[in-house]
Amino acid sequence: xxxxMAKATQLIDNEVFRAYAxxxxxxxxxxxxxxxxxxxxxxxxxxxxxxEDTASFGKGESAKKYLRTDPDVExxxxxxxxxxxxxxxFVGIGLLYALSGPELxxxxxxxxxxxxxxxxxxxAYLIPLPQPGRGLSWAVGYSVxxxxxxxxxxxxxxx
Amino acid sequence: xxxxMAKATQLIDNEVFRAYAxxxxxxxxxxxxxxxxxxxxxxxxxxxxxxEDTASFGKGESAKKYLRTDPDVExxxxxxxxxxxxxxxFVGIGLLYALSGPELxxxxxxxxxxxxxxxxxxxAYLIPLPQPGRGLSWAVGYSVxxxxxxxxxxxxxxx
Amino acid sequence: xxxxMAKATQLIDNEVFRAYAxxxxxxxxxxxxxxxxxxxxxxxxxxxxxxEDTASFGKGESAKKYLRTDPDVExxxxxxxxxxxxxxxFVGIGLLYALSGPELxxxxxxxxxxxxxxxxxxxAYLIPLPQPGRGLSWAVGYSVxxxxxxxxxxxxxxx
Numbered sequence: 001x002x003x004x005m006a007k008a009t010q011l012i013d014n015e016v017f018r019a020y021a022x023x024x025x026x027x028x029x030x031x032x033x034x035x036x037x038x039x040x041x042x043x044x045x046x047x048x049x050x051x052e053d054t055a056s057f058g059k060g061e062s063a064k065k066y067l068r069t070d071p072d073v074e075x076x077x078x079x080x081x082x083x084x085x086x087x088x089x090f091v092g093i094g095l096l097y098a099l100s101g102p103e104l105x106x107x108x109x110x111x112x113x114x115x116x117x118x119x120x121x122x123x124a125y126l127i128p129l130p131q132p133g134r135g136l137s138w139a140v141g142y143s144v145x146x147x148x149x150x151x152x153x154x155x156x157x158x159x
Numbered sequence: 160x161x162x163x164m165a166k167a168t169q170l171i172d173n174e175v176f177r178a179y180a181x182x183x184x185x186x187x188x189x190x191x192x193x194x195x196x197x198x199x200x201x202x203x204x205x206x207x208x209x210x211e212d213t214a215s216f217g218k219g220e221s222a223k224k225y226l227r228t229d230p231d232v233e234x235x236x237x238x239x240x241x242x243x244x245x246x247x248x249f250v251g252i253g254l255l256y257a258l259s260g261p262e263l264x265x266x267x268x269x270x271x272x273x274x275x276x277x278x279x280x281x282x283a284y285l286i287p288l289p290q291p292g293r294g295l296s297w298a299v300g301y302s303v304x305x306x307x308x309x310x311x312x313x314x315x316x317x318x
Numbered sequence: 319x320x321x322x323m324a325k326a327t328q329l330i331d332n333e334v335f336r337a338y339a340x341x342x343x344x345x346x347x348x349x350x351x352x353x354x355x356x357x358x359x360x361x362x363x364x365x366x367x368x369x370e371d372t373a374s375f376g377k378g379e380s381a382k383k384y385l386r387t388d389p390d391v392e393x394x395x396x397x398x399x400x401x402x403x404x405x406x407x408f409v410g411i412g413l414l415y416a417l418s419g420p421e422l423x424x425x426x427x428x429x430x431x432x433x434x435x436x437x438x439x440x441x442a443y444l445i446p447l448p449q450p451g452r453g454l455s456w457a458v459g460y461s462v463x464x465x466x467x468x469x470x471x472x473x474x475x476x477x
Contacts, residue, residue: 012258012315021255021315025308028248032301035244049237052287078367084243084402085353089346091251092409096339099330128370142350149343156330156339171417171474180414180474184467187407191460194403208396211446243402250410 016107020098023111027087027118034080037126038073045070079125083118086138089145090114097148100155110144117141175266179257182270183250186277190246193239196285197232204229238284242277245297248304249273256307259314269303276300334425338416341429345405345436352398355444356391363388397443401436404456407463408432415466418473428462435459 011017041047047070048054054063094114098107117140124134170176200206206229207213213222253273257266276299283293329335359365365388366372372381412432416425435458442452 012255012260015317017258018315018317021259021311022317025252025255025311025315028251029305029308031244032248032304035297035301050234050287050293052290052293055289075368080244084247085349085398088247088402088406088409089350091247092346093343095254095413096330096343099335100339101330128368130373131370134368134370138353142353145350146347149347152339152343156336156343158333158336158340171414171419174476176417177474177476180418180470181476184411184414184470184474187410188464188467190403191407191463194456194460209393209446209452211449211452214448239403243406247406250406254413 015104016098016102019104019108019111020094023115024091024094027090027115030119030122031080031083031087034076034083034122038076038080041070041073041076045072047073075125075128079122082121082125082138086141086145087118090141090148093145093149093152096152096156100152102151110148114141114144117144174263175257175261178263178267178270179253182274183253186246186249186274189278189281190239190242193235193242193281197235197239200229200232200235204231206232234284234287238281241280241284241297245280245300245304246277249300249307252304252308252311255311255315259311261310269307273300273303276303333422334416334420337422337426337429338412341433342409342412345408345433348437348440349398349401349405352394352401352440356394356398359388359391359394363390365391393443393446397440400439400443400456404459404463405436408459408466411463411467411470414470414474418470420469428466432459432462435462 012021042053046057046066047068048066049069051063051067054066057063057066094111097110102110117137121134121137121141123129124137128134171180201212205216205225206227207225208228210222210226213225216222216225253270256269261269276296280293280296280300282288283296287293330339360371364375364384365386366384367387369381369385372384375381375384412429415428420428435455439452439455439459441447442455446452
């Protein structure tokens, strides 16, 4: 039993994999934070989408008026969807990249730039910053994932 | 070649990893089920979004009236998106957690509570149950993923 | 240090895992391409959603008229969301499947059909092709993921 455990945990003993695990946990937690920010704006702006969510505001018309969209809520939701569209490829391609034997320094460079770019992207979306702030932070994260995909395909290629 | 295969399949011999594989397959299949439920409501409620999907109902105005939103369809779609927002972090962080060497009993506790909470969340969304049914089931799944992320960061931390 | 690296890269030496890595990188890059197509249509159709994105078109009413939805933009966005809903389960279940010790030929069959089906699905959505073109390509990809999930659950089952 100990032997099996040791085998399974050897990945986490590898430094590149540990870096991958650290940055993946951070960007996924950042993405999860978007749910809390959406909930915060839904409650403070009183803007809900499900009738059962407004039941505590009373019955009938008095509750119905809170079934509406709010610009701030929609903005956070767009940021959340953009996270899904970009962090999912990072997590999937990043795992394969971490297993493709990159140098630790190169891997750290990729993970750090991606994570920084996505945190900047969230601030650029929520504040909001004037363009091209959001566009550039999006493009930087996108390019990092693309660079990792190139390394994965070069190392693993078997079609 | 046999030796290589054996190495690659040793992960699946580890009990924590087998538990992770089982629960991940279950929650991803549950998420995939949302596509079928959406299709079911689109067809029974005759509510489509793409013009080419209504071509079998005839041409022109007679088909155009089925290009509309339906509350039941939109409800399933919101449940599906909520699954994506919550199951993606579980799958990503859960993999790292399974490789971070947790006790089998602790890991099973995390996986079982998350899976149960997400199944409850789907029922709470689709029936729908009065709040805080959906909110609580969401929060339980969220907390489990957060707890796994804490273990991952404590074990793997390399920034 | 070399020993550790060797251990971490042994997965990528396994042929089934290399095939998984290749096809996963391809479908995730295909999904990422949807962001570029959305941006292309937003710019050529002048249809934006964030006020800060239209600032370069001038101030006030002259810029405000570009804050609108466009059928082509919405179509690409639906294709992108459908990718997320279907490629996420493929990436997660496919990883477990690749580690469950399938024959290389069987694994290649699954990965190739899924990847082909999703590329077809994108063309069927964007051109658009008449139904059931898009529906069938969706169903083929869905079935492949289901088949992999069955193999994972049969091999790993530990509830």
